Amino acid sequence: MVHELENNHQDLLHWVDTLANEIERDAIQNDREGDFVKKQVIFLQKKGLTKLTTPVEFGGSGASLATMMLAIERLAGTDASTALVIGWHLGLIYAIRETGAWPEEDFYELCTQTVSGAALINACATEPATGSTSRGGVPNTTALPTQGGYVMNGEKNWATGSPSLSHILITAFLPDENMIGEFLVREGMPGLRHMHAWDSMSLRGYGSDTLVFEDFKLPASALMDKYPIKGVGKRNGAGGGWLLHIPAMHLGIAMAARNYTIDYASQYQPDSLQAPISTLATVRQHIGRLEAMLIPARHYLYEVAVRYDRLPLERRENLSHEIQLAKHLVTNTAIKAVDQAMRIAGGHSLLRHAPLERYYRDVRAGVYNPSMDDITLQELADHALKERLARRPKQE
Ligand SMILES: Cc1cc2nc3c(=O)[nH]c(=O)nc-3n(C[C@H](O)[C@H](O)[C@H](O)COP(=O)(O)OP(=O)(O)OC[C@H]3O[C@@H](n4cnc5c(N)ncnc54)[C@H](O)[C@@H]3O)c2cc1C
Structure with a gap:
């Protein structure tokens, strides 16, 4: 199966190998210094790799899950930190595309920005107090309704790629409804604070800031999804x-x-x-x-x-x-x-x-x-x- 897949994607893989070779030197430097792989992300955005899973009708390549994985595997061969950052982005766009999880206009905006090389998305669910939220822990981050929107308080760690993210999905507890909400935070919104808190043995360039929300205001339209505690978005x-x-x-x-x-x-x-x-x-x-x-x-x-x-x-x-x-x-x-x-x-x-x-x-x-x-x-x-x-x- 995998050989057939590789044969069918020879041109793509050759292209990814070329890109991977071009970023190797920077990857080694980032690993030494523990610096974020910013240069590589910008390079891959410019080259168009970040639009691999964007739907064709929105200007992307509409890649399948398996095709996306082949590209990430090849990229990781020279720069695993960059491959992780790009993997979260490509994977999320693939997931939103396939499940139709977002309102069309928000997805369209993310996709057009991705195609122009301006967007990078990741989901930040983990918190210092909850550990892995995949175990069903309720986020300590809260979002309370205010006039016309929400006010968010809390912090998220392990936010891979955060120094370059344009779109960040943040899970928060909605106490009034006893539900979990997922909000779309856009970089540049006033009050979003990054703390450089990562110094890791592995993937030293993956850029995992802690994101701090203090009375952080969000419009009502930023709520992309909500689901019960221990449920799945x-x-x-x-x-x-x-x-x-x-x-x-x-x-x-x-x-x-x-x-x-x-x-x-x-x-x-x-x-x-x-x-x-x-x-x-x-x-x-x-x-x-x-x-x-x-x-x-x-x-x-x-x-x-x-x-x-x-x-x-x-x-x-x-x-x-x-x-x-x-x-x-x-x-x-x-x-x-x-x-x-x-x-x-x-x-x-x-x-x-x-x-x-x-x-x-x-x-x-x-x-x-x-x-x-x-x-x-x-x-x-x-x-x-x-x-x-x-x-x-x-x-x-
Ligand atoms: C390289 C890297 C990148 C990451 N990027 C992101 C990201 O982009 N976005 C994001 O949201 N998160 C990210 N994470 C966080 C990741 O998804 C986990 O949330 C985080 O690693 C904590 O999970 P853990 O199991 O290691 O630790 P913990 O959940 O703190 O658990 C510690 C230990 O306790 C045990 N344990 C804890 N709770 C339970 C329980 N209820 N039942 C049984 N055993 C339990 C675990 O087995 C483990 O042995 C990243 C992590 C890494 C390492």
């Missing part, structure tokens, strides 16, 4: 397939580690050998193990994505447990694969001038994004038990 319906940009990104890091290591093993020849280390049986076993991890994980990821793309919207929810499994399998496999690659390359892999130590740090971030591993395992168990129960003969 419209854009996250249909099984949340758009979140597969996260495993695609982490797979991209692992594939880059694999490629680097195989090339290194084919060239590195210490004095004790007559040929490169790739000729050694031990090294070949390690390479074999690396392939045995990555090939099935990669196939499963894209198989799920293609099946998701082919299903009508109302049946996509049925794939929810497989989407979660794909994320679980790929992010955990990617961590093991980078470790395996480092065993092949030896002590060289620890050195700053080799990319493996960056891959090792970056790849670890995947398990801390939704769906969380324990929730996935729970869902898989629920699904299996329900499936067996449905097959049990009915008792008289």
Whole structure:
């Protein structure tokens, strides 16, 4: 499935590879300094990558989920921080497009700004007090109705890409209705405050400010959706397939580690050998193990994505447990694969001038994004038990 997909998108992938190569030098610099990948985001906006999932009728490329993931995977091979920022943006536009979650005029505005290279969107749900809101925690951020709109108070952390976001989706508790609301905050609205609070081991360029809202005023039209506590918003319906940009990104890091290591093993020849280390049986076993991890994980990821793309919207929810499994399998496999690659390359892999130590740090971030591993395992168990129960003969 994945090879067919790659064959069908050769031109796109060649283009993304070219873009990825152009940003690699800046990525290394950002990683060293812990600086946001601003230059890369502007470059990719100008080149048009940010409009990949924008509907064709609004001037974009209308890419499928699987196509978007291929692009993110390739980008992550040189710059995982940028791939994460762009992945949230492309994934959200894909999700809003597919679910029709937004009023047409707001979506049109986001899309036209994306096409002109001016827009970047992300959703900021996480808060210092709630941890991952995917566990159903009620946001401490509140939005109270006032004349003509709402007033918001609270703060959001882990806001990936925040230094460059033009559109920010913020979840807040609506105490009067005992519901959760999702608001569209536009950068430049008076009172929005960023706090530079990130200094991370992984993805050091991903730009995760803390956003502070103090008596922050929003028009009524900024409320894009509302849903019950522990419920799911419209854009996250249909099984949340758009979140597969996260495993695609982490797979991209692992594939880059694999490629680097195989090339290194084919060239590195210490004095004790007559040929490169790739000729050694031990090294070949390690390479074999690396392939045995990555090939099935990669196939499963894209198989799920293609099946998701082919299903009508109302049946996509049925794939929810497989989407979660794909994320679980790929992010955990990617961590093991980078470790395996480092065993092949030896002590060289620890050195700053080799990319493996960056891959090792970056790849670890995947398990801390939704769906969380324990929730996935729970869902898989629920699904299996329900499936067996449905097959049990009915008792008289
Ligand atoms: C690189 C990166 C980028 C991110 N970007 C964004 C973003 O753009 N927008 C955004 O909103 N968020 C973002 N996040 C935040 C992310 O989605 C999580 O909310 C955040 O990582 C906290 O989740 P956690 O499981 O690590 O921690 P916590 O939720 O604080 O949990 C800590 C530990 O306690 C356990 N735990 C906590 N609560 C429960 C519970 N109720 N039941 C069982 N176990 C529990 C967890 O398993 C975990 O072991 C990002 C995170 C990372 C790492």
